[in-house]
Amino acid sequence: MRPHILFVAAEAAPLAKTGGLGDVVGALADALNGDGIRTSILMPGYPSALAQLELLKPCGWITTLPGREAGLWRGLMPDSNVEVILLRDDDLFCRPGGPYLDIDGREYADNALRFAALGHAAAIIASGGTEIEVPQVVHAHDWHAGLVPLLMRHYGSKARSVFTIHNLAFQGNYPLELAEACGVPAHAREDGSVEYWGQLSFMKAALNYADRISTVSDTYAQEILTPEFGAGFDGMLRQRVRDLVAVPNGIDTECWNPAEDELIARNFSQDDLRGKHACKRELQKTFGLPFDPFAPLLAMGSRLTGQKMADVAIEAFPALLAAHPRLQIAVLGCGDREIEEGLRALALAYPARLAVHIGYDEAHAHCLHAGADMLLHGSRFEPFGLTPLYAMRYGTVPVASRLGGLADTILDAGDVSAPVAGATGFLFSGETAEDMISAVDRALAMFAQPQCWRALQRADMAIDAGWEKSSQRYIELYRTLIEEPAQALFQPVSRERHPRSPEQASMMRA
Structure with missing residues (x-):
């Protein structure tokens, strides 16, 4: 029985x-x-x-x-x-x-x-x-x-x-x-x-x-x-x-599966990443960003709260956009009204660079994870962190806080001059905008090296994330x-x- x-x-x-x-x-x-x-x-x-x-x-x-x-x-x-x-x-x-x-x-x-x-x-x-x-x-x-x-x-x-x-x-x-x-x-x-x-x-x-x-x-x-x-x-x-x-x-690896996901623009897999380019184009279209296949696209999809360091991201985004002229940012989520308004203000200040969708639904979430190049997931405390695992399934490389479950599931890639074999993302300690910016800078430097970046993506997609x-x-x-x-x-x-x-x-x- x-x-x-x-x-x-x-x-x-x-x-x-x-x-x-x-x-x-x-x-x-x-x-x-x-x-x-x-x-x-x-x-x-x-x-x-x-x-x-x-x-x-x-x-x-x-x-x-x-x-x-x-x-x-x-x-x-x-x-x-x-x-x-x-x-x-x-x-x-x-x-x-x-x-x-x-x-x-x-x-x-x-x-x-x-x-x-x-x-x-x-x-x-x-x-x-x-x-x-x-x-x-x-x-x-x-x-x-x-x-x-x-x-x-x-x-x-x-x-x-x-x-x-x-x-x-x-x-x-x-x-x-x-x-x-x-x-x-x-x-x-x-x-x-x-x-x-x-x-x-x-x-x-x-x-x-x-x-x-x-x-x-x-x-x-x-x-x-x-x-x-x-x-x-x-x-x-x-x-x-x-x-x-x-x-x-x-995570539910059937629901979050780029090879069979019906909510994304085109399916793709660890062995054939060509469909991810179509998903990136769809993400840019959905969020009202200019189509640019070579622009690094940083996503943030979470509750917009202090726990998730969304307040720190508001401080970090202008500096990142200024330092990286082709960088695009797409934000999905809802939470504290003050943080929502702060992100809306940034979207108005950077209309072709930063886009915000306040709210949450599965279609936007799958579009975000499938189309982005990297996912920003700061946190002041994080029991596990499901969102980076969703992103990793789609070859979207996480940039996350070094604590809780994030420290268990993400292996830091180090620096572009000496990339770590088998790495899956970028981790940062601390709660300041400078801490966050430094980790994103490392990710963007690695993104500029296609061979290194493909290795990160394939390592992410190979992770055993099921139950x-x-x-x-x-x-x-x-x-x-x-x-x-x-x-x-x-x-x-x-x-x-x-x-x-x-x-x-x-x-x-x-």
Whole structure:
């Protein structure tokens, strides 16, 4: 009999996606199913998910959610045999905005209640409170599912739990007075195991109660044990280091495949790069840049936030354009309004050199990665970094920060005078415009040497970026948990209370 794993997540591509989390959940579930593990996904019943699932039908009703009741609907992922269970509560999840933000870009005021409901539904399923098969392992993804391990214990589930940190900076911190309304058990409200600087922390609940904690790259697993990258939880994580494992992310290599991609102008491969020239022309046309097959084209495709150093890029771009007269820059993304406006202003100042598309869709993303020569991916912290891997699949060479998963997946090419054999990109340390400019300058110098550049492109396209190895590591983790006897009495790692000063409150990341 195949082991049954229940994923719990706020998003899963293609049903709902705001970033890398959705990509990972959807692709990993599919990979595990192909490796002999029965994987189901529990997620909110967003309109987009209800519209896309195949063979959708009701499969149960939960009447014991905090202050409400909701339906359960089951279907299959499009073009996949991954089972998806939707928690259907139209008041909570059928809204005109996105999964987390309203149409004006503001966080929904009741997000704590929305994702607490998801956590209760998962725990009720895991304890046999519905007709859905009880899983052997519940795998909760990121803070939105942070209450799941705690609630599984509260409901008496015998299933084991894994919690994956996709980004420790996003913690799900809310006013502590919401804990009771969210159905947090009384003992956890009283003993400090979910309290963090005077707030209810979904992340702290997960770090205290999950049987195992995983994160998404080897370097990030070490970084989060330090005050610099631990986002206030480095002490807890050091106490649970024996339960912390690193399983690097992969990507969907069928979706991101230049040889078969239907969203790009012309297909190409590692052995025949001629189609990339047509894709570059299409990118220039799409973004309104002059057609120039020999101009180096630098792309930036990410959330336009401080984390992604988009503010630093705004400072660096004018200097790069001045130093390299033929350089073109194409930017795709959305995020902080101030950064968006800054990029729009640069596009007006350099109308034939720099183009910006505010927003995100798959067609523009595939066009960007297929047509660009190089991808700029700065970051102040980066758990993994999926975007450079997408670009590398298309022979677009990354220029990225030397930290987190980026340091694990990109081998620095060095200098054009002594290029490193087998290199795949360019890395830089630091957070200044000068640091970024120096790395782009090295990339542009290498671009001017066609033979060296082709070697970089082919090395990028040859990287094994799929889920095969990582899914096997998750399978081994699940099997270890299933065979391991459960603890007779669980003691939270940290019951420390964190009285919050006004200065500390202003520094907290929501």
